[in-house]
Amino acid sequence: MKALSRIATKAIPIEVLRNDILQICGAFEVEPARREGPSHGLARKRGMGGFEAALVSLDAQEAARTQTCIRRDPAEYFFMLVQDVGECVVHQSGASTLLRPGDMFIVDATRPSKFVYDGQLAHQISVHLPRDEMIGRFGGICDGGVAIDRNDPLWLALRAVLYKMMHCPPEAGLQLTEAFYGLMGAYFHERRSQTLDARGQIMERALQLMTRHYRDPQFGPSALALHLGVSLRSLQRYFEPLGETPGQRLLQMRLTQAHAELSRRGGKEVSVTDCAYRCGFNDLSHFYRAFRQRYGMTPGAVVAQARDGGAIVQ
Numbered sequence: 001m002k003a004l005s006r007i008a009t010k011a012i013p014i015e016v017l018r019n020d021i022l023q024i025c026g027a028f029e030v031e032p033a034r035r036e037g038p039s040h041g042l043a044r045k046r047g048m049g050g051f052e053a054a055l056v057s058l059d060a061q062e063a064a065r066t067q068t069c070i071r072r073d074p075a076e077y078f079f080m081l082v083q084d085v086g087e088c089v090v091h092q093s094g095a096s097t098l099l100r101p102g103d104m105f106i107v108d109a110t111r112p113s114k115f116v117y118d119g120q121l122a123h124q125i126s127v128h129l130p131r132d133e134m135i136g137r138f139g140g141i142c143d144g145g146v147a148i149d150r151n152d153p154l155w156l157a158l159r160a161v162l163y164k165m166m167h168c169p170p171e172a173g174l175q176l177t178e179a180f181y182g183l184m185g186a187y188f189h190e191r192r193s194q195t196l197d198a199r200g201q202i203m204e205r206a207l208q209l210m211t212r213h214y215r216d217p218q219f220g221p222s223a224l225a226l227h228l229g230v231s232l233r234s235l236q237r238y239f240e241p242l243g244e245t246p247g248q249r250l251l252q253m254r255l256t257q258a259h260a261e262l263s264r265r266g267g268k269e270v271s272v273t274d275c276a277y278r279c280g281f282n283d284l285s286h287f288y289r290a291f292r293q294r295y296g297m298t299p300g301a302v303v304a305q306a307r308d309g310g311a312i313v314q
Helices: 014-025 065-071 131-138 153-165 172-214 223-228 234-243 246-262 272-278 285-293 301-305
Strands: 010-012 029-031 039-048 051-058 062-065 077-085 088-092 093-097 104-108 113-114 122-132 146-148
Touching: 014 029, 014 051, 014 246, 039 153, 051 223, 062 065, 062 223, 065 153, 077 088, 077 131, 088 104, 093 104, 104 153, 113 246, 122 131, 122 153, 131 172, 172 223, 172 234, 223 234, 223 246, 234 246, 246 272, 246 301, 272 285, 272 301, 285 301
Parallel strands: none
Antiparallel strands: 010 039, 029 062, 039 051, 051 122, 062 113, 077 104, 077 122, 088 093, 088 113, 104 146
C-alpha cells in the first residue's frame, strides 16, 4: 500500500529521539533495539487540516506510555495512529492489535499503552484529536482505544481525507476537519449498532447457558465467561444494562427454583438441605441467608406454609 507520507530517517542517538518524541508527542519511554550504537529515527511536527500531527519513524524495540508518563504529562487527547510503513503491535486496555501498513488505531493518551516494533523500522502518523471535542461529539466510545477496521467501507474514505489533510492548503483545513469528524461519527454509529447486536447475541446465549447449568454449584460467572469465549470483565459489562451482575442473576435463578420446590403441595416430605444442593448451592449458610433476605422467611417456614400433613426435615 502506498504510504501517505515521506519520512527520511537518519542514525541518531536514542536520547535525541526520546527528546524529540517528548516535545512533539508527549511523554513516552522508548527502549532501543540495540544496547550500543545509534538508532534510526525521526520525529517532527506538522499540521493536518485543523489538527496537529506528528510524523514518527523509528527502529526501537518498543515505546510505552506508562502511568508515570501520564502523571508527568496528562496529554488530554486521543491520537489516531496511522501505520504508514512497517508493522507495530499496539497494547492497550488488555487488548493487542497488530498494525500493518494502512491500519489505523485511536489510542487513548490518558491510559497506559505500549507499541512494539521489535527493532524493525516503522513509519507512523499520529494525528492528535482533542479529547474534549471527541467526547463531546461521540461520547466515550474511544475510551481505552479503538481500532478502525480496514474492511469497513468508511476506512477508505477516512484514508482519503487524511491524505488530503496532509497535502491541503491551510484554507481548506476547517472543511477537511469537519469531513473527518463526520466520517468518524458515521463509523462509530455503525460500530455501536454492531456492538449492540453482538451484545444481544451474547446475552441470549448467556441466559440459555444459565438456565441449562444453574443447578451445577461449580457453574459461576467465570465458567459462564469461559463458555461464551469472553473475559469476565466483558461479561460483567454485558450485564450492566440489566442492573445486576452475572453472579446475582445466577443466585436469583437458584433461589427462585428453590422457593418453587419448597412451596409445592404434594404431601411429600421435603428436605431443605436436598433442595438447596439440588438447586446449585454448596454452602447451606449462604443459602439460608440469601433465601431469607429475598423472601423474608426461612426455607423451613415456606415448607411449613405449604405442607399438608407432610413433615419438615431441616
